[in-house]
Amino acid sequence: MTDADIKVLFFDVFGTVVDWRSGIVRQLEAFGRDKGIEADWAEFADAWRALYHPAMRAVRKGERGWANLDELHRETLVEVLPRFGIDGPSAAEIDRLVRAWHRLDPWPDSVPGLTRLKRRFVLSTLSNGTVALLVNMARHAGLPWDAPLCSETARAYKPDPRAYLANVELLQVAPAEAMLVAAHNYDLRAAQRLGFKTAFVARPSEYGPGQTRDLAPEGEWDIVAGSMEELADRLGC
């Protein structure tokens, strides 16, 4: 790999840049306190997230029309609530929980690493989230994106090739001039097949203390790093 060819760094966001699990658990706990509901909120967060890939898969496979991630988060939340014996949150409460995904905190190395990387590269998200989610999250967390590109600007969910190709086209660079940065091997695999450069940033606590997946690189990724700061080091920023 020649770094000199890279013009745009695309970032997976949930898990790679922000710690979605702690953020969702914390906001579910606050909801529980407000409503006087007791539950294992970490288990709730995991159950909610477990429906994430199946929901996107149904869109990817054309089993339903386009629905953005906020819509999918709402549907899957409504599916999980009764499993935990919770019924009757108001529409405003459901909205607020769906928007919890817009208010997640970054891993400690994310903002300093991205700030260094931005000096040299265009920084874009390449997330399955929505534009509004990514804009709200960037303002909440101080993430210095140049562009909040995502499934919604491509009308396709990763790992559908269109999700990568439509967004690289919007920035007018070739796949070989783009690097995908992600904590997930499946995502890097899809991008690499299309000609993207790849960087694996390990996030061994994304799924909590018992994480079993994505603990190590499972492909020939161009860079393997332990943090965004290390990625900035490796890219000479």
Added chain:
Amino acid sequence: MTDADIKVLFFDVFGTVVDWRSGIVRQLEAFGRDKGIEADWAEFADAWRALYHPAMRAVRKGERGWANLDELHRETLVEVLPRFGIDGPSAAEIDRLVRAWHRLDPWPDSVPGLTRLKRRFVLSTLSNGTVALLVNMARHAGLPWDAPLCSETARAYKPDPRAYLANVELLQVAPAEAMLVAAHNYDLRAAQRLGFKTAFVARPSEYGPGQTRDLAPEGEWDIVAGSMEELADRLGC
């Protein structure tokens, strides 16, 4: 108007935020010096810009398929060059001239005004430009956008209602929660009809010393200001 309702400020860009004419003239002059070509480059810039609205109109009216603004700028450049007796620029030279629209400088009040406004509002472009153009321009000029939304994310050119509605939908706000900031009455008129709040920022030298259009507000705009700093004052930022 209640300012408290406004969540997103959308900005027209060419003329409203950046001084396209001086920037294009300067880059055409540099091209002329490099190639040893003499021409009235201000007249060239005006001739090139004169083809801007007709080119977009052909797309809006469905007389041709979708083509983004960089493609339209390329086609109109190729049309104007022979009128000035210039033939044979290389593909790379034409690329560079088309990309001159990605490298324009802001009016002096734009960056300080936007920086203040960003504390309170989401700031998005709502330009007929492309995503790549807006990202490159933001990096060049230091424009602190939260999102580079445009004709390309809506697949429609202003004043087509879809150009406004698709982008307001991407940010998940109602038109009444959005304000369009523009130096052009036609743009504000189209947005206001759809329920947007409107702010006219006068740019009396956008078209050079002989400007005759858009010298004054021609509608009941919510705010009329002389600069982005004045707009920030008026919005309490």
